[in-house]
Amino acid sequence: MGGTRKSEIGDRMVKRLPLYLRLLREMRDRGEVYASSAALAKILEVDPIVVRKDLAGSGIGGTPRLGFPIDPLIKGIERYVGWSDATATVLAGVGKLGSALLGHTGFRDHGLQIVAAFDPDARRVGRRVSGVPVYATDKLTEIVRRLNVRIGILTVPQAVAQSVADAMIAGGIRGIWNFTTVQLVVPAEVIIKREDLAASLAVLSHRLHVK
Amino acid sequence: MGGTRKSEIGDRMVKRLPLYLRLLREMRDRGEVYASSAALAKILEVDPIVVRKDLAGSGIGGTPRLGFPIDPLIKGIERYVGWSDATATVLAGVGKLGSALLGHTGFRDHGLQIVAAFDPDARRVGRRVSGVPVYATDKLTEIVRRLNVRIGILTVPQAVAQSVADAMIAGGIRGIWNFTTVQLVVPAEVIIKREDLAASLAVLSHRLHVK
DNA sequence: TAGATTGTTAATCGATTAACAATC
C-alpha cells in the first residue's frame, strides 16, 4: 500500500549521519585525526553502540584503541549519503521561505547546489536571490530538463503545489522536497520528502503537555 | 543516557496527528460528519489499522458502520496534542528564516501564536514583522517572563544560539524549537526539538541513490 | 438479520540495547 518506501538501511540511521558529519568536520578542522565511538556518542547524546553500528554502515572500519580515522570516515559518510559532489537542485517559489532556503549556506556542506529558482512574479524574474537566478515558472520543465536536475525544492503556495510538482517531474526530477502541506500525487518512481513543521511542532507541544 | 525522552505514546504517532487534523478539517468544511478509518487511510497512504490505533489514542471512539464523528475527533486530537487554545510563543532571530516563520499563517491552525520576536539589529527593533513586534534581544528574558511564555523558536546565527537559548530558559521557557545546527546544552527539564534540514535532505538523497 | 466498520489481542518486523569475543 502506498509508494516505494523500501531502503535497505533505516531512515533513522540516515538521519543521524549528518550529525556525525558535522561533528567530524569540526574535529578535523581542529586537527584531530581519530574519533572514538564513545567520544562521538557523548557529544551527540546517543549510545556508543549506535554510533558503531551507524559508522559500520558507512563502510569505514575503526581501529581498536584508536577509534575511527576522521578523514576517511567523512568521505565515507559523504559517499554513503550521496553528498560526495554537489547535486544540482532547483527551487520553486521565491517567497519568504524560498528566499530563506536560497540564502541557507549550509546546503553546500550537504552536497546540494541550488542552480535555479522559479517564481511567477514578474518583479522577481530575471533577478538573482542569494546568487541564484530566478526564472519564470513556465520555464521550469524546460530548464530542469536542460540542466538535468534530479532534485526539486517546493516552496510554493498550496494552490499551485501539485501543478508545479507536475512540471518538475515532467522535466525529469526524481525527488521532491515538499515544504507545502499538500499531499502530492506523483508516479511511483518519484520520491517525496515532506518537511512537515506541524508534525515537529506536535511532537514538541505533546512532550510539553505530557510532562 | 541523555535527556528526558520518555513519552507514553510514540513520536511516530504524534507526528501523524497533524495529518489527520488537516484532513478532518477539510472534510468538516465540506460539510461531512463522519470519516471512516479506511477513507482517511487511503488519502494519507497509510494502513487503516494505523489510523484506528492513532485515533483511539486521541480518546474519541468511532461507531461501527459509520466511522468517526469528525467534529468531536478534531477537538479530541487538538486536546491531545495540546492545540486546544493557542500557546504563546516567542521567536528569536528575525533573519530570513525567522521572518519566513513569522509570516507562516499555518501556525495559528496548530495552536501556536507568536507574541514577540527578538533581534539585536537596531533597524529591526521597534518594527513589526508580519504583525509581530520585534524587541531587542537583551529584553528577551524579561519579556518572556512577563508574558509567561513556554515555547521559544530559535532562528539565530549559530554563534549566539546557546546564549539566546540560555536567555530563553532564564525567562521560563520549557521547550525550544531549534532551527540551528548547534547541540544546545540545557537543563534536563527543558525539551529541545531540533529541526534538522540536513537530516531530511540526507533521507531524500540517500533514497535517490539507493534506487 | 446481514453487512460493514470499529477495536482488541496476537504475530511480525525493525531498531535499539546488551553481552562479549576479536583486535590493535
Next chain:
DNA sequence: TAGATTGTTAATCGATTAACAATC
C-alpha cells in the same frame, strides 16, 4: 602483556501488521 576499543551475535523493546471478535 595489558588494556581499550571495535564489531558481531543475541536479547529486548517498540511499532507495525494481521486476525478476528464486538457492535451498530
